[in-house]
Amino acid sequence: MKTIHWLKPGLQIKRWIALGLVGMILFAFSLSDFFIALGIEISTGPLFIIGLIGIFCIYIALHYGLTSLFNNINEMGGSLDKHIINKKIYDKKILAKGPKIVVIGGGTGLAILLRGLKRFTTNITAIVTVADDGGGSGKLREDLGMLPPGDIRNCILALAEMEPTMEELLQYRFSEGTLKGQSFGNLFIASMNGISSNFEEAIKKISEVLAVTGKVYPVTLEDITLYATLKNGIVVKGESNIPIKSLEEKSPIDKVFIKPKEPEGLKEATEAIENADIVILGPGSLYTSIIPNLLVKNIAEVLEKNTTKKVYISNMMTQPGETNDYAVRHHLEAILKHCPKLNIDYVIANNGDIVDHAYSKYQQEGANLVNVTEEDRESFKNKRIKLIEENLVEIKKDYVRHDAVKLSKIIVDLADGKKKQKFLQFKKN
Template sequence: MSFKKERYEPKVVVVGGGTGLSILLKGLKEFTKNITAIVTVADDGGGSGVLREDLGMLPPGDIRACMLALANTEPTMEKLFQYRFEEGMLKGQSFGNIFIAAMNGIYGNFETAIKESSNVLAITGKVYPMTLDNVRIKAELQNGKMVEGESYISIESTKEKSKIKKVSIDPEIPKPLPEAIESIKEADIIVLGPGSLYTSVIPNLLVKDIVEAIVKSPAPKAYIVNVMTEPGETDDYKVLEHVQAILDHSRDDLLNYVIANTQDVPIETLEKYIHDGSVPVKIQNSDEKTLAKKGITLIANSLIDIKKDYIRHDNINLSKLLVQLAKSRP
């Protein structure tokens, strides 16, 4: 009797939020079913912000995007969840956000609402909010000014012509979901990003016990640096500035790997981004040695995918790289 050898599918934990995270998740589900996304719930703008204020619930936007990225459902269902109303009182609101809000009302619990919504979408893996506490981001700018609210930080930074010095969350040290901590303990690789540095990635590291759990895990820990800078958030940042911000908000021994792009962006696409105040995040000649002194290995590769003039990470090649790192752990 012969037995078919099952493919090893590593347990991948991804921490962050925003578009970058959801794009990565779409790639990862092609290589493993064992995916856990720990997602920020500190945003307060757009449709999510409206629901947060009107219904007193946690913002569902980033959670919705991650669930859709991992969904295994009919194309019509995906279109339905992505649909944004164009007129009336619901203008700008997505059906997916309203659906999660309805589930939250039915179950009276955001965690249960996410689990049940995940079941409806038949997602690969699991999606957890970073906390169930009602948190908001605060930023201290280099000129000393304090800014409260995720949607105001980049605006005020640009207005004040002062970079972000430090971010914090209120209330301080919110509690994580036990399932999120457990997933970190069991992970074969832990990934931070890609996503907005100060408003999508770092807030997760400010949740109680998250950093300690990551450091204690024997799994490799990798940070994926954004391809482009973000106006009002990471202006003029190179790779090292991104990494240092992560370490300054966590611990010096948090990371084993930093993954950064080396591929040039076509001029016609780049011009649009430069006009909006965004430039490629560059690797400096000394970065590899500087990171090595911190115990971090730099992985530099061609990792971008351009569709309809939008620059994104190549989620398939990036996922292959992450799975290889997971499989190479001792």
């Protein structure tokens, strides 16, 4: 038998239905004496009082039950569409009780994970890097002096509730003219930034317009530039130049740093970390999406002091110019090299295989599958870090991605502190 959505826990209507039933029973019980006697006499005894209590219960049930129902409908903008009402009530009453999850990173990997997490909880905070200086984001950053919107745009769209056509519009890239390569979503953020007092306020307004689940914050409001020192000693300026120069020089990245050296992290971001049930690093580009966030002073400090569970999600594929020939442990070692006081409790890594056709495409570009090795297992064991291995491969249109739902189940399970996932079945789109 299918679950009746209207009676799911948290709707706050069941209690009034129950009270109404009690009232009806009490009222009927009080009238039974009159029906049995077939008389018209009105008793002033206990049965009359019981009847009055019953009528009062019915009134309270109707009043508060309808009030609760219409309050929910009003919060949905007055829509009476059954699917929308069920979904909004589910989000508001059920998912709002989910764990508080903070995800730190950037790029496509972060956006994919967010799409999975929003099926389990609305208490999501994405803290996104603003070191991007390439593509459309880089042009807007240079022309308008604003923070790069690309990664933030992807996170907002991942957490937003909108029609497919609207998402296509915001992701649309102009194919010619002076706007060639620029996305409409980036221009939308740039426009909102123009009418707002700062970038943070612009993102908040956009999140309200697009009904975003959770919150999306830039890691800092300061204009930061990412640098990398290669093993051969050459210093490379600019996030987009780092992997290119590394490949040209045939020299791997030794360390990255930012200027200004100690930018101020967003207050809302540090507060989210302090109040989180679990903090996630990744998935995403190791040196250009994840580590730059850890170089923001107060972000690093709150992560180091906070005893909240911390999880690193390893990339599925190596990235040319960044993580060539890296095993899982090498990714974590790079993070700890830049943030040595950080305590990582869990590492989640893929142990599934990739079909030949999709894999060959990546190999042609110089990328390889990040396999879990015995050396990885031994290294994490010595560091007292728990390694979680799972087949997380999902392939769409020959692109290799993490299975967002399976990965999200593991994260929610860790946040809840359970061996098996008992929280909720994920919603189907």
